[in-house]
Structures are given as C-alpha cells and as structure tokens.
Amino acid sequence: METANGTAAAQNGTPNENGDYKLKFCTVCASNNNRSMEAHLRLSQANYPVISFGTGSLVRLPGPTITQPNVYQFNKTSYDSMYKELEAKDPRLYRNNGILNMLGRNRGVKWGPERWQDWPVGVPRLQHTSDRGSEGTEGGVVDVVFTCEERCWDAVIDDLLNRGSPLNRPVHVINIEIKDNHEEAHIGGQGILDLANSLNAAAAEERGAIGPAAFDSGSAAARASFDERVPEIIAAWQERWPNLPSTWTLAWF
C-alpha cells in the first residue's frame, strides 16, 4: 500500500495549490467519527471544500464490551462533550483503544457528527465557518460524495432517491470500502485524497479547457468532460489502490 501511495503521489503531482478551481467533496461513514472524519481532515488539509456525515441512526462508539457501545445523538452531541464524557468514564480504556485520540482529532475538525439523512441539501451552510474545509461549501451542495462503506453508499443513494432530486444537480457518489479501524481509516483517507486529487485535476482541466487559453488549441470540443472521465479516473485509481474496492454512480440532489 505504501508503494501504491508513492506512485499515486507521483502521478497526481501537486494536489491543488496551483489551480483555483476546486471540486466540493463530502465524506460519509456510519457514525461520522472515524473514516469520514479522517478523510474530511485529509481533504481539508489539501484545501478542498469538504463536509462530512454519518448514515447511521445514532453515533455508536466502542464501549467496554461489544454489547455496551457508547451511543450519542447525531447533530446534538459535540465531539468535545463525547471526549469529556469518555475521559471521565475510563481514561485508560478510551485512550488505549484510540477513541480519545480520535475524538480529540475530530473536535479540531468540526463541532459534532452530522447525520446524512438530516442534511438539507442546498440550504446555505454559513454557521459552519469554523469547520475545517468549510470554505467553498457555503452553498450547501457538493460535487462528489465519498462513502466509506457499501451500506453507507446504499443509504446515501436510497436517501437521494427518496428526496426525489428536487435540485436537478448531478452528484457523483463513490464508495471506497474501508474497514472501520484506525489503521484502515488512515490508509483509506490517503486513498480518498488521491482520488480527490485525480478528480479535481480532471475538473480543473475541463474548466480551463474552454477558457480563453484553449480557443487556439481547437480540441476543446473533442476533449471529454469531467463527468465522462469519472469512470476511467476511478478505474485508474482502482489499479493504484487494489485493496480499496470502489463503486460509483451519478445521482441527483
């Protein structure tokens, strides 16, 4: 995986410092804590507009045993309050299983876990200015949704079908299968960033293609658009990241 990452970095070159066009991303996992937040942080560090959600009914964090998870409400509990509660409960346990580290990271990224199904797509998000990656997401829409698990992808698509696509805005929904542990989330975050870089490069190219500079090239019309290139970008990415199976569809907000 390390070598795969190395080649990826070489292929994608500089993330997106140079072009100012940026795709808007959204990351989704079950509890909006581990995988989606790792990817949220990575994408925001690369200066992408990014928001994140969970598709579960409740936020579930590991507890002392498998049958005693710590359960919280979406949208109502902050990462900080979870951190403080678990730290008071059993600091040794939650430090050793990495939960406190994770919550500590998350509270530096945004206020608290948000539920996908409760997200009013297209409603301005101006109250999130302190979130990392919030710049560019004020309009409350994104171009690409990354889910981190097949059933989250299913939940997102089902929810979008249910909403009835009132906004008429296309959105690429891509699942990257990541196991729910810290190590895999870390690797998955790198994979998602790599894919985001590849997608953004294509989108930026499309933006620039028909601009004033491209008139003399004359090939603007022949060049495939970003939307059309998504499947082949994913296919190429999949070769670089064979251990992160992916699924894609074009859906509507």
Next chain:
Amino acid sequence: MATSSALSVPDQIRQLNDARKLVLGDVKYYPSVVRGILPIIGPTAPIELRRWVTDFLAEAFATPALPNSEKETMQPYVLTTLESLIEHEGDAQVLRNVIQTAASIYPLAMRWIINNSYDTVTWERMVSIKQKILQLWDIVPPTVRICCIKFAQRVVLAQSIASGAEHRYGGGLDVSLDKVPPNHQTLDPRTLEAEASGLLDRMLSILQGNNDGLLVDATLNCLSIMVRTRPATSSRILNALLNFNPLQAANSPLTPKTKVMIKSMEKTARLLLIHLSKRDPHNPIVPRIQQHVEGTMRMVAELFDSAGRKRPLEPKPQDGYDAKRPRIEASQIQIPPLGPGPHSLADVFTLIGNDGLKFFDVSQVPPSLVARIAVNTLSRLDAQVLAKAVDGVRGRLETLNNSPPAELNPNTAPLGVDEDEDDYEPDFYQAEDTEQILNKLDSAPAPAVAEPRISLDDTLGLRSFSLPQPQQLTPEMALNAGNGTVTRVLEMMKSLDEPATKKQKAGFNRLAASSESRDSWMTILARLATRSSAGLEEISVKAEADDSSRPSSLNNGIREILYNYIMEDFRTHIDVAVSWLCEEWYNDKVLQKAGGDHPLYYEKCTLRLIDGFLPYLRPQDKVLTRFLSEIPELNRAILSRVKHMCRDPSVTQLALTSLLYLVIMRPPIKEAALDTVQDIWTDYEDARSMAGRYLTKYRPLFLENATNRENNDSPTPAPAGAAITT
C-alpha cells in the same frame, strides 16, 4: 451591483461573490440580486461571467431556502436571459447551468401559467427553451445530456397526473397535470400528457442498448420519484427496469473502465429496484423484481469472475474433417425399415447400408478416441438429420414391439445346456444390482448384446448409473496411500521458502500447524512418525530388531522418508534431524512412563543418522558439534561412533573438538566423552597428539600412566589397536 463594465473580470467576480454571500446569508435579497446581475451576461459577456451567473441562477432556483412563491415571481424575467443563452451558447458548463435552471423553473413556470393564463408570453418563452433543450439532447456531450435527461424528467413530472399520495415534496415536484384546469386557455392537458408520455419513452430508451454508465445512471437515478408519485409512469418504468441489462456494455472488451461502468449500472439499477419494492412491498411485481435483481447480480459476478480466469482449452478443430465429407442433408438421409427376421440390437440402430462397416469392432478403438469422435460428430450434426434418424429408429422399435414374438424353430433353438454365460441365468444375476448389470451390458461390445434383450420391455430413457463397489481396502493399500500423502507433504514442504527470521521455538508444546512454514510441516511429520501409533506397537516376541523383517508400518515409512530427507543434505537439514530426534526421545519417554513393553526408537534413529552422515563429514563440518550438543540424549554407543570417525585422520580434529565441547557444555556426558577421548588416544596413533592435549588438561593421570606403561611395555598398546587392523 457588479454591473459596471469598467471593472476587470476578476474584480467583477469578486463583487459577485460578495453578492452571493449576501443572499446566502439572507434569501430575501435573492430577487433584487438576480434582477441586478442579469444584465451583465449577454451571449457576448466573458465566459467566466456567463459561467458564474448561470451557476448562480441554477443555485437560486434550486435552493430550498428560497420559497417557491419567490422563485415563481422571479422566473418570468430570468427566462429571457435563459432563452438567449440556450440559443447561442457553446460552452458546456454554461449549458449545464442553464438547463439545470430551466429544469428547476419548468414546474414553476407551469404553475405560473395555470394561475396567470393571460401571461402567454412567459409560457411561450418556457416552451421555446424546452424545445431547444430537447433538440440539444442528442447533439450535446454526455455531461450536458444528463442535464437534458433531468430536464425531461421534470417535464414528465409536471405533465403527468399525480397520485396525490405524496405531497410533502418541495422544489416544484408537486406541480402536476391534475393542477391544470380542463378549460385552461393556453394549456391543453391531453397534449401535455402526450408529450410527457413521449419524453418518458425517450428517457427509458436510454436503458436499452446503451453502454454509457454516466447516461444510464443519470436516468436510473431520476426514475424513483416518477414511479412513486406519477402512477401512469410506473408500470412502463418498471418494465423498462426489468428489461434493463447492465451487461450490454460487456460486449465490448472488458477494460477497467467498462468494469467500473457495468458494476455501477448494475448496482444503481439494483438499488433503485430494491428502493421501489421497499416502498411498495405489496405490489405483485415485487417477486419478479427480486428474481431479476438476483439474476443480474449473479450474471455480473460471473462476468467479473470469468474475466479473471483463462479460457478453457478448446479441442483442436479437426482440420479437413469437413472438407472430406459431403454434407448430409436431412432430405438425403433415408432410414429403411427393418426387414423380416430376427434382428440384433445393432441392426436396429444401423442407419447405413454399408455391410463392411457392420463387422467393424468399435471396441478396438481406444475409448478416448471414440468419445472424441462422438462429441465432434454430435456437435456438428444437423439437428434435422438427427431428428430424422431418431424418428427412424423409433419407428423400427415400434414395429418390433408390435410384431408377434418370433416362433422358436425347434431345430435351431438353443438347448440351454451347453450355452455359454451369455445366457440368462436368474440365479447368477440375482447377486448383482440390476443397474450394475445394465452398466455391464452397456460396456459390452455390441455383438455380444444378446438378442433376448430386444424384447424392449424397458423404456429407452436414461437409467440411473451406480458405480460398482470399490475394491476392498487392504492394510497395504492404506499404508501405500498414507506414504503417498506423506511424500506429497514432504514435496510441498521442500518447495516452501524458509522464513527469513527464525522464531523462537516453544518446545514440545508448540502447535505443529500454527503456521504454513517448512518448520511446522516438519513438526507434523515428525509427530506423525512418533506419536501416531504410540502405544499400539508391542515388541515382537522374536525381537528381531532388523527393520526389514518387520511388517512395515506407517510410522516407519515416515521415519524412512524423514531419514532420506535429512540425508539429502544433512548439513542444512540438521535442524530437522535434531527436532525429529527430540520428538523420538520425547515419545520414548512418554511410552516408558506409561509402562508396557514398547519398542524404543530414539537410540536406533540416532545411530542410524549418525552412521549415515559420518562417512561424509569434512573437517570443517561444524554440524557434528551442533548435532551432538543438541540431540536430547547421548550415550556411549553414540560416542563410540564418534570415536570410529578418527579412522580418518582429517576429521580427527573435528571429532575431538566436538567431544571437548560436550565435556565443557554437557556435564552429564562429560565422563563418557572423556573416556571416548581416552579411547581415541589409545586406539589411534595419528590422533594422539591432539587427544593428548585435551587429556593433559582433563585426565593428566591417565596420560601419565599410559605414557609410563608405553615406555615400559611393548610398543603395541591396547587391544583395540587390533580392531583397527581388521
């Protein structure tokens, strides 16, 4: 407002961004901001501005933050701009934005004309935009086409009758044909409905024979709301979905990109179908949906599976086979009915008139060749010819069946006394399964199938075939099979790479099969050799220790294999030898503890091994030292072999160092080792100087005595000296 043309484009965009922030913060500014920016984007405006403004318009008419009533009053004056853009625009992104905006506006414009039937100008404009978009549909690149599809979806929604079941949808989704009053001045419900129906067909045609995942997904993902809220569309959509085959794209070469698309289309269609059946679980079509979903999933999985595999080996086409033989047409072939008289089974099935061929004994041809010819012939056979032949044979059988049984001619009838075993003997056959008899008959050469069986009481259907009883398993066969298995394990083990780092061994309690390494397999073999029949063997009364005279057992077979394996390269396999001997020693101890009279193997195996490799030792082979120090138990018998090594002066040094090592490192055997050194000193003249050096240190007294004795007595020393000469 940013209308001043004196400003540079980036400055204008910056101002526009500020204006957008303002409306995002408070949507009530939308109407004035929209009105303010429209003038700056004629078709001649810089492309950045056209993109920005159209993007902003799409957002303004999409956002749920702005009430529909506001959007409705805003749309009439936006349509003019949209119309001029759609007519002249060449930029894909501007077109996308314009079409998205139009899709959001369409139901609003329709509601507007429903309620303001005087404003035909606005509605005309909307209709003209619609026509233009529907024209563009087929000529624009896919990225714009998906927006055309979405626009068509909104038109279909607005122009079909709603079920009335779901009213909670915003964004104009609730505008539908039933909102149009029947006597409306401008809108004719029937025309609108017909147009919607046509557009739906056009949308659904994308699902047929299209292998572009982008277009298919875009279509699939906007069908749900139509099925759920516009009943007139649902059966057509469901039918199209059930006829949709995501593998259409599989005809083209399976590149990574097509794989992504096929997977995407299958998954998207599957989710849509599951989504629909979840929301309408009592619909009679649900079982069909489930069946379809499962079938398609399986097909896709198979496609992806088999794509990874190699093509199976195809039988070579037989060159010239076709060329040499004229094609048999169905019309050419004639099946003559059987003549009078007794017929053999072969007669019934003989389709050709060539008598010479009748005497050809097929059983002389190798079965594999027969099978190949048969398969080849059947695969090339004209179905009509086959049908005709089958009919002919069936006709013959029927005639035979209907004909009276042949009268026995007393002169030629068999007497039944000196008949051979071909004859029917109930007692003989009783012992066998009828099916076995049939099998036997099947495999018998054709002429041997005797006439009586043509009585045709049985049907010609395939009978069940039961395999004959296998041969009784003898202990020898079991042993052979066991040895074969062990040999195979060993072969496999040899092919395993040794792990780079050797892990600490956990002694006898380690799990033999905890890893797939050479080591763990070795442990399994050694334990099979030692423990598998531990306690089952007794020392034979005759106590002939000779291996060859003993009935061989699996254990000894494995021991033999282990021995051979070690001897293949004893220098590198010495660790195997040591661990095997440890297992032997341990097993001996356990058996001794358990009591009873069991053969002990440790010493025997050790001696055999040491005898095996000693002759091949070279002076620098430290393996001996290692072997002697690592095997679990030493005794004088073993050490005596070391002594005999010294017959070869070149390895004397090695033997002595090994012994010295034992003296230092293994106190229990120290005295025995020193005795051996002493013996070497005594027995081998050549080794004296070296042995003497050790003895001066550990047995000075002996050396003194010996030298004294030698000086006093005869030059020939101990009786063992004679042993060397023999």
